[in-house]
Amino acid sequence: MQRGTERQTKQKQAIYEVLCSLDHPSATEVYERIRTQFPTISRGTVFRVLGGFAESGKIRKLQLADTDDRYDPTLASHYHARCRGCGRVIDVVSPQAEAVLRGVRVGGFTVDGAEVEFFGLCDDCKKTQEEA
Amino acid sequence: MQRGTERQTKQKQAIYEVLCSLDHPSATEVYERIRTQFPTISRGTVFRVLGGFAESGKIRKLQLADTDDRYDPTLASHYHARCRGCGRVIDVVSPQAEAVLRGVRVGGFTVDGAEVEFFGLCDDCKKTQEEA
DNA sequence: CTGGATGCAAAGGTTTTGCACGCTA
DNA sequence: TAGCGTGCAAAACCTTTGCATCCAG
Numbered sequence: 627m628q629r630g631t632e633r634q635t636k637q638k639q640a641i642y643e644v645l646c647s648l649d650h651p652s653a654t655e656v657y658e659r660i661r662t663q664f665p666t667i668s669r670g671t672v673f674r675v676l677g678g679f680a681e682s683g684k685i686r687k688l689q690l691a692d693t694d695d696r697y698d699p700t701l702a703s704h705y706h707a708r709c710r711g712c713g714r715v716i717d718v719v720s721p722q723a724e725a726v727l728r729g730v731r732v733g734g735f736t737v738d739g740a741e742v743e744f745f746g747l748c749d750d751c752k753k754t755q756e757e758a
Numbered sequence: 759m760q761r762g763t764e765r766q767t768k769q770k771q772a773i774y775e776v777l778c779s780l781d782h783p784s785a786t787e788v789y790e791r792i793r794t795q796f797p798t799i800s801r802g803t804v805f806r807v808l809g810g811f812a813e814s815g816k817i818r819k820l821q822l823a824d825t826d827d828r829y830d831p832t833l834a835s836h837y838h839a840r841c842r843g844c845g846r847v848i849d850v851v852s853p854q855a856e857a858v859l860r861g862v863r864v865g866g867f868t869v870d871g872a873e874v875e876f877f878g879l880c881d882d883c884k885k886t887q888e889e890a
Numbered sequence: 891c892t893g894g895a896t897g898c899a900a901a902g903g904t905t906t907t908g909c910a911c912g913c914t915a
Numbered sequence: 916t917a918g919c920g921t922g923c924a925a926a927a928c929c930t931t932t933g934c935a936t937c938c939a940g
Contacts, residue, residue: 687823689821689822689823689824690821691821691873692821707864707867707869709867716864716866716867718862718864720862722858722862723855723858723859723862726854726855726858727855727874727876730850730852730854730855730876732839732848732850732876732878734848734880734881735839735841735848735876735878735879735880735881736878736879736880736881736884737839737876737877737878738877738878738879739876739877739878740874740875740876740877741823741874741875741877742859742872742873742874742875743872743873743874744859744862744864744867744869744871744872745869745870745871745872745873746864746867746868746869746870746871747867747868747870748866748867748868749866749867749868752868
């Protein structure tokens, strides 16, 4: 009956820092990157730590279409836009959308949250596409 | 210069029917189910056919959080709610949310679509949880 | 007939797990 | 010192692919 005492370790700290320095990275990207300064860290640890952070609410886990899971250290409420061209993920803030979504009622179901993923093309990819 | 002539086969037909008879199934669920009436069908075929349907726009491919890809034969615009308890997926229709999301502008990005996933508990799971 | 569609099986890639050892508190 | 966290490696999963064969058009 002992409360899960979360322990502070260099690995956790490093993983969190790397996460913040990258842009919506996947677990593998964090792993690759952290490996440069922490050659012995294991994939399993990265997945476990990231998963733990997400579960405890310290970070967010993004499960977007057509790509592996990504992690986001930004906790403030926001959505995401994903470029169909380069896969880049951009943060989207829309208090208006938030308000409307919060008001949506689903029969036989109690809603307690919603995620939105926008699709489209970022300016760079759009330009490239137009040139072609 | 020959247009990709899509061929009609019993497998495709059966896969589509099974998809309609199940509730937002994953490719594996479709495979298991179809196997009862089509013992020799292969996993690869189910994935290929489902993927092809999705790409051609005949069905929708749902990539929801914490679960494998699911397929939805309903093309009319709608969103999805996923029960945290049993994982059940429920269709959600909200013209209002749709309208608002269509109006969202993202800097440096051209939005051409949006998906929404609601989270919560279905009545059954809510009841079960309250009893505990 | 012809080329797309299947079946089969093996490969791929991501995420999870079991275990023994190490290290934080 | 106790037991959570880590490293390592194998397992589990879902999905994709290569290739020979089959069959719809």
